[in-house]
Amino acid sequence: MKTTTLFLVMIFPCFAQQEGSVVRFSNGDKLTGDLLALTGEKISWKSLLLKEPAEFDLKKVDELELSMAAPPADQSIAAHEVIISMTNGDTIRGQLAGMTDTEIRLSTWYAEELMVKRVNVKSAKITSLSDIHYRGPNSMDEWSLGEGEDGWRFRGGALRSTYPGGIAREVDFPDECVISFEAAWRGAFDARIVFFSKDITNPSDPGSGYEMVFQGETVQFKEVRSNKRFGYSRNAGMLRANEKARIEIKASLKKGKFALFVDDQFIDSWQDVAVDRKKLGEGFHIITRNTSPLSISNIEVSGWDGYLDKQIQGGQVGGAGDPFELDGNSEVPKPAKEEIPEGRMLLRNGDSIEGEVLGIVNEEIILKTPIAEVKFPLARLMNLYLSSDTMEEAKLYKADVRATLSDGSCIVFRLDGVEGNSLIGFSQNFGTARFRKDAFRRIEFNLYQ
Numbered sequence: 001m002k003t004t005t006l007f008l009v010m011i012f013p014c015f016a017q018q019e020g021s022v023v024r025f026s027n028g029d030k031l032t033g034d035l036l037a038l039t040g041e042k043i044s045w046k047s048l049l050l051k052e053p054a055e056f057d058l059k060k061v062d063e064l065e066l067s068m069a070a071p072p073a074d075q076s077i078a079a080h081e082v083i084i085s086m087t088n089g090d091t092i093r094g095q096l097a098g099m100t101d102t103e104i105r106l107s108t109w110y111a112e113e114l115m116v117k118r119v120n121v122k123s124a125k126i127t128s129l130s131d132i133h134y135r136g137p138n139s140m141d142e143w144s145l146g147e148g149e150d151g152w153r154f155r156g157g158a159l160r161s162t163y164p165g166g167i168a169r170e171v172d173f174p175d176e177c178v179i180s181f182e183a184a185w186r187g188a189f190d191a192r193i194v195f196f197s198k199d200i201t202n203p204s205d206p207g208s209g210y211e212m213v214f215q216g217e218t219v220q221f222k223e224v225r226s227n228k229r230f231g232y233s234r235n236a237g238m239l240r241a242n243e244k245a246r247i248e249i250k251a252s253l254k255k256g257k258f259a260l261f262v263d264d265q266f267i268d269s270w271q272d273v274a275v276d277r278k279k280l281g282e283g284f285h286i287i288t289r290n291t292s293p294l295s296i297s298n299i300e301v302s303g304w305d306g307y308l309d310k311q312i313q314g315g316q317v318g319g320a321g322d323p324f325e326l327d328g329n330s331e332v333p334k335p336a337k338e339e340i341p342e343g344r345m346l347l348r349n350g351d352s353i354e355g356e357v358l359g360i361v362n363e364e365i366i367l368k369t370p371i372a373e374v375k376f377p378l379a380r381l382m383n384l385y386l387s388s389d390t391m392e393e394a395k396l397y398k399a400d401v402r403a404t405l406s407d408g409s410c411i412v413f414r415l416d417g418v419e420g421n422s423l424i425g426f427s428q429n430f431g432t433a434r435f436r437k438d439a440f441r442r443i444e445f446n447l448y449q
Contacts (some may be wrong), residue, residue, distance in 0.1 A: 087121070092411060093408060112433050158297035170281075178301070347385060406439055
């Protein structure tokens with residue numbers, strides 16, 4: 001306990017004076033201000049609402065939201081990003097720097113290199129960074145509010161609203177794209193997500209585009225300002241069961257097809273046989289329709305190959321064929337794709353390859369296949385094959401915190417120390433690591449009460 005107390009006293013004065021910081025308590029209260037100090041038992045907090053700094057019992061503190069830095073510009077040189085999902089639920093983003101039978105070497109802007117143990121890795125998805133057209137939110141400056149509306153705030157890396165109204169920005173939407181974000185709310189999810197609008201000057205009432213309308217557990221897809229609805233309303237029961245979800249909208253203007261996933265579960269697909277790209281624009285709107293708190297974070301717009309990853313038939317996951325081809329209105333149906341055999345990795349063109357990773361050098365992967373040794377850009381891969389036979393889950397520690405970083409990574413680790421501007425933590429997932437203190441968006445305490 002003494003070691004932890006000393007560590008916290010050393011670390012958290014570094015965070016003082018960070019404007020817009022928020023402390024949240026287990027009873028639901030919150031207080032904006034500046035963090036002055038933190039011991040193993042108490043937090044010292046300065047706020048304009050308080051006559052003088054106050055101390056609070058750390059056992060009653062749920063989390064801190066802190067100001068943060070965006071990833072350095074020179075990090076964008078990389079052509080790919082890998083998203084590592086750990087067996088304990090952690091998500092770690094970075095670039096592949098190497099791989100052995102026991103470890104994956106990950107280059108990151110917030111912790112230099114992490115040596116991630118393969119037995120703790122559940123999956124590894126690879127994204128081409130050249131295909132990412134927007135990632136945020138990063139500040140309120142990049143979003144437009146409606147005239148007279150002031151219900152949205154940017155805090156803790158998220159857009160937050162407690163009043164009806166909209167917010168909008170322009171995005172360089174490709175004709176085939178994936179729009180994804182994380183939403184958290186109180187009560188019911190009551191919002192409109194508008195994309196491809198032609199004008200963002202009125203964020204709450206766009207005059208064109210498509211919209212996904214969420215009302216409780218019901219989802220409807222329609223044209224903006226039109227009675228034209230595509231198909232029927234669909235139920236997404238997880239939207240009522242939980243007060244948070246990851247929403248993914250896949251849109252193909254080439255095929256006039258649109259699909260919705262909630263928490264990786266397919267909800268439905270719709271078709272507009274009369275798509276006119278000239279009548280569509282680059283506007284992206286988030287419109288809340290009530291006073292319940294709503295938070296939108298980890299927004300990403302990326303390119304897409306137009307093919308759904310999951311095989312769907314009759315509205316259910318697990319059938320055969322591309323659901324964008326089931327009706328046969330626009331193209332000759334393609335043969336059903338077979339399941340990817342064990343030990344194979346998927347390429348972006350839909351092919352798959354079997355092989356053993358021999359090395360990773362300068363954004364290229366070297367594979368030993370049954371036919372020959374091959375080398376090609378990492379960005380062409382969509383995943384790494386990882387055997388699931390020996391998976392393990394990291395041990396829990398009493399001093400664990402859950403840290404959310406500005407790039408969307410979410411990592412649980414034990415607080416251990418500080419050196420200069422680095423926060424030191426330990427996890428069986430990656431051993432001891434040094435994190436930049438300005439990379440943190442949120443730190444959660446008392447995880448296992």
